[in-house]
Amino acid sequence: MTAAAPEAKANMGRPVPRYDAVSKVTGRATYASDMPLANPAYAFLVTSAISKGRVDNFDFDDARAVRGVIDIVTHQNAPKLKESKLFSNGGYAGTTIQPLKSPDIAHDGQIIAVVIAESYEAAREAANRVKVGYTVAAPSATFDSPGTTTAAAKGQNSQFKEDPKVGDFAGAFEAAEIQLTVSYDTPTQHHNPMELFSTSCAWIGDDLVIYEPSQYVHGLKNGVAEQLGIDADKVRVVNPYVGGGFGSRGSMTPRTAIIAAIAKRLNRPIKLVPTRDQGFTITTYRAETRHEIKLGASRDGKLVALRHEGAEVSSRPDAYCVGGTKTTTRLYACPNVDSLVSIVRADRNTPGFMRSPPEVPYLFALESAMDELAVKLDMDPVELRRINDTTTEPIGGKPYTSRSLMACFDEAAKAFGWAQRSPQPKSMAEGDWLIGYGCAATCYPTQMGPAAARVRLQRDSRTRVEIAGHEIGTGAYTVIAQTAAERLGVPLEKVAVFIGDSDLPPAPVAGGSNSTASTCSAVMMVCDQIRQRLFKAVMPSDSLTEKAKETVGISKAPSTQAAKSDRPLDLEKAFDALGVGVVEEYGEWKPEGAPLDSFRAMHSGHVRLVGGHQMKDKIAYAFGAEFVEVRVNRFTHEIRCPRLVGAFAAGRIMNPRTARSQLMGGLIWGMSSALLEATEIDERNARYVNDNFADYLVPVNADVAGVEVILLSEQDDHINPAGAKGLGELANVGTNAAICNALYHATGQRIRKLPVRLENIEV
Numbered sequence: 001m002t003a004a005a006p007e008a009k010a011n012m013g014r015p016v017p018r019y020d021a022v023s024k025v026t027g028r029a030t031y032a033s034d035m036p037l038a039n040p041a042y043a044f045l046v047t048s049a050i051s052k053g054r055v056d057n058f059d060f061d062d063a064r065a066v067r068g069v070i071d072i073v074t075h076q077n078a079p080k081l082k083e084s085k086l087f088s089n090g091g092y093a094g095t096t097i098q099p100l101k102s103p104d105i106a107h108d109g110q111i112i113a114v115v116i117a118e119s120y121e122a123a124r125e126a127a128n129r130v131k132v133g134y135t136v137a138a139p140s141a142t143f144d145s146p147g148t149t150t151a152a153a154k155g156q157n158s159q160f161k162e163d164p165k166v167g168d169f170a171g172a173f174e175a176a177e178i179q180l181t182v183s184y185d186t187p188t189q190h191h192n193p194m195e196l197f198s199t200s201c202a203w204i205g206d207d208l209v210i211y212e213p214s215q216y217v218h219g220l221k222n223g224v225a226e227q228l229g230i231d232a233d234k235v236r237v238v239n240p241y242v243g244g245g246f247g248s249r250g251s252m253t254p255r256t257a258i259i260a261a262i263a264k265r266l267n268r269p270i271k272l273v274p275t276r277d278q279g280f281t282i283t284t285y286r287a288e289t290r291h292e293i294k295l296g297a298s299r300d301g302k303l304v305a306l307r308h309e310g311a312e313v314s315s316r317p318d319a320y321c322v323g324g325t326k327t328t329t330r331l332y333a334c335p336n337v338d339s340l341v342s343i344v345r346a347d348r349n350t351p352g353f354m355r356s357p358p359e360v361p362y363l364f365a366l367e368s369a370m371d372e373l374a375v376k377l378d379m380d381p382v383e384l385r386r387i388n389d390t391t392t393e394p395i396g397g398k399p400y401t402s403r404s405l406m407a408c409f410d411e412a413a414k415a416f417g418w419a420q421r422s423p424q425p426k427s428m429a430e431g432d433w434l435i436g437y438g439c440a441a442t443c444y445p446t447q448m449g450p451a452a453a454r455v456r457l458q459r460d461s462r463t464r465v466e467i468a469g470h471e472i473g474t475g476a477y478t479v480i481a482q483t484a485a486e487r488l489g490v491p492l493e494k495v496a497v498f499i500g501d502s503d504l505p506p507a508p509v510a511g512g513s514n515s516t517a518s519t520c521s522a523v524m525m526v527c528d529q530i531r532q533r534l535f536k537a538v539m540p541s542d543s544l545t546e547k548a549k550e551t552v553g554i555s556k557a558p559s560t561q562a563a564k565s566d567r568p569l570d571l572e573k574a575f576d577a578l579g580v581g582v583v584e585e586y587g588e589w590k591p592e593g594a595p596l597d598s599f600r601a602m603h604s605g606h607v608r609l610v611g612g613h614q615m616k617d618k619i620a621y622a623f624g625a626e627f628v629e630v631r632v633n634r635f636t637h638e639i640r641c642p643r644l645v646g647a648f649a650a651g652r653i654m655n656p657r658t659a660r661s662q663l664m665g666g667l668i669w670g671m672s673s674a675l676l677e678a679t680e681i682d683e684r685n686a687r688y689v690n691d692n693f694a695d696y697l698v699p700v701n702a703d704v705a706g707v708e709v710i711l712l713s714e715q716d717d718h719i720n721p722a723g724a725k726g727l728g729e730l731a732n733v734g735t736n737a738a739i740c741n742a743l744y745h746a747t748g749q750r751i752r753k754l755p756v757r758l759e760n761i762e763v
């Protein structure tokens with residue numbers, strides 16, 4: 001075993017290499033814009049240079065002079081599209097701002113024209129020659145900008161129904177022996193997946209094929225059909241590989257239907273590959289947030305009062321918010337809890353999901369405040385968490401299905417060498433470098449959604465699994481293949497997996513870290529249907545069918561190991577008895593507690609995730625603990641992060657190799673969100689300034705000296721048949737707090753605003 005392929009502990013699958021590894025490293029994997037199209041035209045977007053106002057006129061003379069220009073589409077001649085409802089309110093779109101509908105401009109970088117040409121270069125050249133006359137209005141950029149409006153999130157957004165509270169916060173805080181009131185800020189961030197936000201559309205008669213990196217092919221299919229006013233059966237979305245998602249591709253953006261409609265009008269396939277900077281404004285992002293945390297505790301460290309107030313920026317028309325208080329009010333035992341989330345409307349593009357949308361900013365506040373409380377109590381921060389650990393969440397009193405938070409703290413502390421820390425700030429140094437150790441908790445809700453799958457088994461064991469899941473780099477192909485192989489008892493190399501195509505049975509959005517739990521549970525169920533058919537063929541009597549059921553393991557929550565251990569089924573015999581060459585089964589799985597309309601919603605591309613705190617009589621989260629070492633140069637204030645150590649427990653680990661890869665990436669991103677990432681906004685003009693990879697800082701190898709991922713063995717029989725908790729969004733949570741806690745330890749300076757750069761260090 002190597003670090004990349006950690007040994008499987010109890011309740012873990014094998015760390016097999018990625019199913020798609022060879023095709024990716026040899027360049028055979030085809031991404032959306034690689035798809036060959038017959039005689040395509042190329043589109044290039046013109047985006048607004050102002051953030052608020054309207055387009056008065058265009059001058060296309062220079063643009064049209066470029067050889068190869070075919071058409072220029074603006075609000076004056078754009079195909080008419082139906083409006084789309086916001087994703088979070090049950091629609092498909094990530095924004096209700098529909099460009100090319102009118103001359104109005106709602107945000108910086110809004111699409112105002114699409115140039116179509118015979119080549120990408122011609123389209124781009126012509127787009128750059130388009131002259132635009134604007135009427136400019138004064139925009140509101142962000143918090144504190146004149147003209148913003150602020151209102152409670154509750155009641156504005158169907159995803160955020162309630163501000164969690166319990167007991168008497170005010171009284172308990174007032175009476176608390178120790179009180180802490182602190183404020184924190186997190187910045188605007190953009191996902192920037194490697195694959196650009198491309199869209200290719202090709203019509204064959206009335207049938208449309210869309211090649212686009214999407215985290216939700218069934219959502220995009222139905223959403224585009226709705227906007228075009230055509231039957232969803234006429235639309236197919238194909239993306240066998242997606243070059244990163246992080247939430248930016250969970251909901252539909254306005255570009256797709258526009259390109260589809262122009263392709264139809266031109267009667268020609270169109271390829272659009274927007275630039276990196278356009279990706280900052282034509283899709284979604286993580287909005288900046290503000291927090292105030294109040295903690296009241298007894299001298300022995302027990303929390304008696306907790307209040308979390310958060311404010312988030314959204315666009316004028318859309319009340320997007322992440323509302324992370326749903327998590328921060330439930331993480332620790334506390335009898336008196338209060339919270340409030342507000343939305344501040346500004347002249348911005350609508351924000352959206354970005355990896356662990358609620359937990360990244362909200363746990364930064366809570367886990368920083370817990371460290372500050374530990375300092376006030378003169379207590380080890382790990383012990384403070386232990387004292388306030390709980391097996392039931394305090395708001396509804398529901399039990400966690402499993403919770404290995406302190407086990408994670410203990411494992412990570414041991415691996416990190418936490419015991420060697422001298423607790424006084426500024427007490428550890430080496431040469432010119434101040435050394436700091438810090439830690440924080442992480443958690444992420446366990447979610448799952450209805451999913452369908454089709455599995456075909458041949459008598460020679462060859463197996464074909466079809467499910468419209470998504471490979472966004474997480475290892476979806478691999479864990480689906482492993483699940484089918486284990487469940488059917490066939491060799492892994494005999495299993496072919498087909499995902500990333502809306503013609504396949506629907507799976508949920510690859511978001512909310514639900515994919516593994518949902519798709520593997522569905523695939524397990526359908527494999528069991530196949531085994532049942534085969535068993536019935538060779539053992540038709542009732543008693544044997546009962547025995548078969550037992551062996552097949554179709555009990556309520558079977559372990560995926562059950563099927564492979566003994567394989568009493570002779571495939572050849574069973575196929576002979578059935579008299580067929582192929583056995584194929586289709587099935588639809590839904591999680592316990594899924595709403596009644598689940599399958600209908602699933603087939604129309606709507607998300608019905610259940611899990612987290614929204615389950616009826618339980619609460620399901622994955623947990624982890626992260627420890628970091630930072631070094632701060634006394635003279636230059638340069639900040640380095642030589643070590644990131646995380647221990648995580650997430651139910652059944654389907655594949656320790658792909659799991660480690662996800663968690664390692666998360667730790668690195670978490671560090672990045674503390675020290676590097678921020679989208680800078682020109683507040684006068686409400687425009688993003690550093691909309692490129694040179695100025696928007698992301699970590700490179702030299703920024704990441706050491707990352708250690710520890711996978712804990714955990715079994716949870718109360719979540720889903722696969723027994724898996726999502727972990728894709730687990731590791732990039734809390735890291736930002738751990739870093740600031742370590743910076744405090746190194747320097748004695750508490751930093752409450754991200755990102756932390758060397759100019760913020762004052763020692």
Ligand code: MOS
Pocket residue numbers: 215245246247248250353354355356357510511512513729
């Ligand atoms: Mo993730 S932000 O739920 O794709």
